[in-house]
């Protein structure tokens with residue numbers, strides 16, 4: 001199933017949508033959005049993201065009550081509870097990643113041995129992150145970004161949301177203690193018009209040449 005909107009237009013058209021039509025997302029499109037979105041990269045290919053796909057009105061109302069009653073939670077035909085699982089450094093899970101790589105021919109014995117120690121070491125020493133939650137969150141949000149962009153190429157609008165009470169979402173949706181809720185993502189078809197575009201700072205203001213703060217010009 002080919003997307004109807006090219007990548008550049010999808011990126012330029014994507015807006016955080018606050019109001020959705022009741023039109024459902026065809027299951028085949030939703031499946032493709034999830035499949036392609038989950039092609040997102042992750043450290044050691046650990047794929048710590050987990051998504052709960054919420055479609056029933058009952059569940060959406062339950063979720064809305066944990067999300068400051070944001071209207072898009074019940075209006076959107078699909079809301080993803082985007083989670084990240086801190087248990088991905090456990091040996092059994094690492095073995096499952098190794099097996100996956102072996103099945104695809106990308107992991108040999110020596111790389112398997114390397115990651116069996118490198119992953120626990122990285123999580124113990126965590127030189128590039130403060131906590132495991134920060135690491136798993138970082139990975140999961142990349143997947144969320146992939147999903148939003150892929151969705152837009154299929155004409156499916158989205159709204160990422162951090163306005164929710166994580167403890168309540170975890171309790172109501174049976175989310176284990178070691179799993180964190182990164183954000184909610186509403187998916188569906190926007191009612192027009194969008195809220196006015198808030199704009200972005202110019203590239204030169206946000207990108208530096210060679211060291212932080214040094215002016216960059218293309």
Ligand SMILES: Cc1cc2nc3c(=O)[nH]c(=O)nc-3n(C[C@H](O)[C@H](O)[C@H](O)COP(=O)(O)O)c2cc1C
Nearest residue numbers: 014015016017018070159160161162163164183198
């Ligand atoms: C991590 C994250 C959390 C957000 N949380 C909310 C939210 O709880 N409610 C909401 O209406 N919009 C939320 N937004 C949407 C932003 O307000 C929106 O992306 C931003 O204003 C830029 O607008 P645009 O995406 O339409 O360009 C969130 C966006 C991100 C990336």
